[in-house]
Amino acid sequence: MTFTKPTLVLDESRVRRNINRMAARARRFGLRFRPHFKTHQSWHIGRIFREAGVTAITVSSMDMASYFAADGWTDILIAFPFNVLEAEELTRLSEGRTLGVLVESPEGLPVIARNATAPVDVWIKINVGLNRAGADWNDERLLVRICRETARQPRLRLRGLLTHNGRTYAARTYEALARSHAEAMRKMRRSRAILDRSGFAGLEISVGDTPSCSRLDDFDGADEMRPGNFVLYDATQLELGSCRENDIAAAVACPVVSVHPSRNEAIIYGGAIHLSKDDVLARDGGRIYGRVCRPRGAGWGPILARTSVTMLSQEHGVITTTPSEIKRIKPGDVLFVLPAHSCLTVDLFPEYVRLDGQRIPTIHGWCM
Amino acid sequence: MTFTKPTLVLDESRVRRNINRMAARARRFGLRFRPHFKTHQSWHIGRIFREAGVTAITVSSMDMASYFAADGWTDILIAFPFNVLEAEELTRLSEGRTLGVLVESPEGLPVIARNATAPVDVWIKINVGLNRAGADWNDERLLVRICRETARQPRLRLRGLLTHNGRTYAARTYEALARSHAEAMRKMRRSRAILDRSGFAGLEISVGDTPSCSRLDDFDGADEMRPGNFVLYDATQLELGSCRENDIAAAVACPVVSVHPSRNEAIIYGGAIHLSKDDVLARDGGRIYGRVCRPRGAGWGPILARTSVTMLSQEHGVITTTPSEIKRIKPGDVLFVLPAHSCLTVDLFPEYVRLDGQRIPTIHGWCM
Numbered sequence: 001m002t003f004t005k006p007t008l009v010l011d012e013s014r015v016r017r018n019i020n021r022m023a024a025r026a027r028r029f030g031l032r033f034r035p036h037f038k039t040h041q042s043w044h045i046g047r048i049f050r051e052a053g054v055t056a057i058t059v060s061s062m063d064m065a066s067y068f069a070a071d072g073w074t075d076i077l078i079a080f081p082f083n084v085l086e087a088e089e090l091t092r093l094s095e096g097r098t099l100g101v102l103v104e105s106p107e108g109l110p111v112i113a114r115n116a117t118a119p120v121d122v123w124i125k126i127n128v129g130l131n132r133a134g135a136d137w138n139d140e141r142l143l144v145r146i147c148r149e150t151a152r153q154p155r156l157r158l159r160g161l162l163t164h165n166g167r168t169y170a171a172r173t174y175e176a177l178a179r180s181h182a183e184a185m186r187k188m189r190r191s192r193a194i195l196d197r198s199g200f201a202g203l204e205i206s207v208g209d210t211p212s213c214s215r216l217d218d219f220d221g222a223d224e225m226r227p228g229n230f231v232l233y234d235a236t237q238l239e240l241g242s243c244r245e246n247d248i249a250a251a252v253a254c255p256v257v258s259v260h261p262s263r264n265e266a267i268i269y270g271g272a273i274h275l276s277k278d279d280v281l282a283r284d285g286g287r288i289y290g291r292v293c294r295p296r297g298a299g300w301g302p303i304l305a306r307t308s309v310t311m312l313s314q315e316h317g318v319i320t321t322t323p324s325e326i327k328r329i330k331p332g333d334v335l336f337v338l339p340a341h342s343c344l345t346v347d348l349f350p351e352y353v354r355l356d357g358q359r360i361p362t363i364h365g366w367c368m
Numbered sequence: 369m370t371f372t373k374p375t376l377v378l379d380e381s382r383v384r385r386n387i388n389r390m391a392a393r394a395r396r397f398g399l400r401f402r403p404h405f406k407t408h409q410s411w412h413i414g415r416i417f418r419e420a421g422v423t424a425i426t427v428s429s430m431d432m433a434s435y436f437a438a439d440g441w442t443d444i445l446i447a448f449p450f451n452v453l454e455a456e457e458l459t460r461l462s463e464g465r466t467l468g469v470l471v472e473s474p475e476g477l478p479v480i481a482r483n484a485t486a487p488v489d490v491w492i493k494i495n496v497g498l499n500r501a502g503a504d505w506n507d508e509r510l511l512v513r514i515c516r517e518t519a520r521q522p523r524l525r526l527r528g529l530l531t532h533n534g535r536t537y538a539a540r541t542y543e544a545l546a547r548s549h550a551e552a553m554r555k556m557r558r559s560r561a562i563l564d565r566s567g568f569a570g571l572e573i574s575v576g577d578t579p580s581c582s583r584l585d586d587f588d589g590a591d592e593m594r595p596g597n598f599v600l601y602d603a604t605q606l607e608l609g610s611c612r613e614n615d616i617a618a619a620v621a622c623p624v625v626s627v628h629p630s631r632n633e634a635i636i637y638g639g640a641i642h643l644s645k646d647d648v649l650a651r652d653g654g655r656i657y658g659r660v661c662r663p664r665g666a667g668w669g670p671i672l673a674r675t676s677v678t679m680l681s682q683e684h685g686v687i688t689t690t691p692s693e694i695k696r697i698k699p700g701d702v703l704f705v706l707p708a709h710s711c712l713t714v715d716l717f718p719e720y721v722r723l724d725g726q727r728i729p730t731i732h733g734w735c736m
Contacts, residue, residue, distance in 0.1 A: 002453075005431070005451070005453070005454060060682060060683045061683055062373070080637070081625040081626045081635055081699075082625065083372070083373070083623050083637050084623075085371075085372040085700060086373060105626065105699070107698075131633075132635070132684060132686060133635050255453045257450065258473065258501055269429075269451050272646065272712055276640065276645060277645040277646050313500065314406055314711055315428045315429055315448055316448070316449075316501060318500060331449075331452060331475060331476060332452045343682055344640055347682070
């Protein structure tokens with residue numbers, strides 16, 4: 001493969017390995033595996049999950065639900081606070097499939113019920129401390145109000161409690177990760193106990209950040225896991241210890257357009273519109289936008305030591321490296337960047353290019 | 369207009385006013401106006417520039433050059449270090465138009481000459497201190513080598529010296545801005561004098577960051593200006609004082625999906641994949657991803673005081689506001705976000721929606 005401009009490259013064998021490993025973990029823990037498809041956003045990768053026995057999926061928008069429904073997925077959870085302005089789309093989407101929606105207050109429930117044509121599963125979003133979205137795990141009054149309102153509405157099935165413990169992304173050691181996860185699990189079990197006591201028995205618990213799902217073994221009380229990022233992993237997950245370097249399954253091939261040996265920097269054609277401006281605090285100092293590899297075979301080789309993407313503008317990236325490495329880089333080379341955040345990077349491309357050259361459209365390519 | 373999901377909304381009357389104002393400034397200073405089209409990336413907005421008398425444009429990629437060439441633009445400068453891996457595209461692009469390329473070392477020049485079918489203008493990228501790309505302004509040896517190699521190659525015309533003084537984005541006062549700009553202008557004139565003395569007379573000077581072009585009057589020695597962002601402006605330019613609030617011509621309409629009065633926060637459907645993760649350090653504290661307005665008429669009203677987008681994940685945004693404002697916000701409302709960086713935000717959408725409801729495709733919508 002020759003890459004003449006920034007290209008999202010997919011190592012599908014790593015994708016398959018990541019999927020099979022996580023599917024095996026879910027089986028071992030007795031959990032339903034409901035992977036989040038917002039990371040890969042592609043029918044093709046979705047089908048690899050299907051081959052691994054996955055039948056239930058998570059998405060983060062109505063558009064994504066429609067996209068995957070069109071490829072035959074029949075159990076879809078839209079894990080985003082329900083947007084009442086899109087309620088009409090429920091009419092089409094709820095027909096003939098198990099559709100789950102997320103709520104964190106009772107107000108939207110009548111709108112959901114009114115627009116659904118078939119029964120819709122209601123999941124309550126629980127805030128275990130990230131303070132992004134969700135009903136507080138110990139807000140008994142609110143939790144009970146949501147359950148009561150759900151029970152009152154036709155075509156709504158109270159299904160369970162869901163959380164995303166995004167605080168694990170701040171855990172820089174195994175111990176901190178385990179502690180954060182254990183605390184989240186405790187809070188979820190406690191929320192369920194509160195509702196059980198109030199007459200709403202049998203609620204499921206859904207959890208699923210990639211750091212916890214990749215490394216921890218205690219999911220006691222949970223019914224399903226919903227990790228997403230693990231399918232590709234990225235420089236952030238590597239930094240957190242969620243994966244090894246050779247689990248990272250997507251990289252952006254970027255042409256080198258200029259080299260500045262005096263400051264150990266190379267400029268790549270590959271900027272914020274290709275990598276996104278998400279960054280990660282690297283152990284070896286500073287915020288970086290990605291790690292850098294040389295081409296090897298049809299893909300990329302090991303991460304170059306003390307080398308990273310340190311600045312991004314719209315189309316430019318600056319790679320900072322060592323005096324010895326900079327001597328080996330020249331304009332016209334192609335370097336591979338392992339992005340800080342693969343979900344956002346994938347969202348910037350209409351397609352992946354597989355190592356064999358095959359083009360794999362994403363949702364953005366599909367709309368064409 | 370009803371917006372049910374994140375939508376890029378364009379106030380075209382403001383676009384026209386911004387264009388006319390900047391065109392008048394360029395005329396007043398006797399400069400060629402060569403606006404950077406990487407901000408708006410749209411044929412339609414390009415045509416508004418054409419109505420204002422603009423005939424020469426700047427782009428930042430070959431793809432963008434092709435896109436605007438297809439709409440009849442015949443004087444295009446690709447203001448990005450020339451990517452030799454895309455040299456073959458010159459064959460088609462250089463034919464029948466004035467095409468400019470940017471170099472910062474002599475090595476790529478033979479490749480450019482070999483692939484051009486018609487004369488190509490060579491601009492030398494000068495680093496005046498941003499240290500992103502460019503030959504250092506006082507590196508006489510390198511500058512002369514580039515000029516000599518350009519003169520030796522067939523079909524290459526040495527045209528001028530170009531810089532982007534991105535350091536003005538760090539200038540938080542008028543005085544700091546004026547100082548940074550004056551220093552950049554001095555360095556550019558000095559580079560030209562060096563080359564003049566070495567036998568390369570008559571080189572043009574091209575400058576053009578939006579903060580300087582919006583506010584300063586001393587472009588002595590320059591031949592053209594290339595601002596881009598001013599066509600839409602954004603929360604960053606407002607913060608820097610480059611524009612007034614009602615010059616900002618693009619906003620993202622975002623549905624409110626949940627409200628947390630206890631922490632003065634609302635969650636919007638509108639995340640990193642809609643706004644980009646670029647941020648701006650706000651005078652009133654902290655890094656923010658955008659300012660927030662309520663709908664007014666067909667567009668948006670004034671910026672809400674002490675209210676901004678303070679956190680973004682893939683699809684979620686968190687708006688932090690005041691106790692009095694949070695009481696007025698409810699799920700199902702639509703709020704308008706003035707993004708931190710309009711260039712990156714525009715790049716995330718396939719189209720704008722004008723206040724009259726008309727859809728305006730961008731380069732990403734055009735590819736469909």
